[in-house]
Amino acid sequence: MKRHYIFASHGSFANGLLNSVELILGKQPDIHTLxxxxxxxxxxxxxxxxxxxxxxxxxxxxxxxxxFAGSVNNEFVRFYLAHISIYYPV
Known part of the structure; x- marks a missing residue:
């Protein structure tokens, strides 16, 4: 079993967050954005x-x-399965 992270946001915030993480930690192949x-x-x-x-x-x-409770968050909640953990605001 492998662990993946998804940063999901309204607009390009998720990409900006990933860019900041990679600036500090280097390339992160298991972090994806939406x-x-x-x-x-x-x-x-x-x-x-x-x-x-x-x-x-x-x-x-x-x-x-x-x-929290925004449209992006709510859409992931719909797909909540045993292998998905949902964390609220960054």
Whole structure:
């Protein structure tokens, strides 16, 4: 079982957070980002489904979102499974 982290946010905050982490710690291949509402035609539900589908079911996903009870957070809650932990604001 492998552990993956997902930084998920409204706008590009998640990418900025990953850039800061990598500036301090170096490249982090197990940290992934989801930046919602950057492109109008991209559906958040589809983004979350596609990202979660990339990982084997036995792997652990730790999702860190920017706003408690925000739309990004709520979308991940819908996909809550035994292998996903959801942590609130950074």
């Amino acid at each position: 930046c919602a509402y950057v492109e109008e035609e991209v559906d958040l539900t589809q983004q979350v489904e596609a990202l979660v589908a990339r990982f084997p079911a036995q792997d652990e996903l730790i999702v860190i979102t920017d706003i």
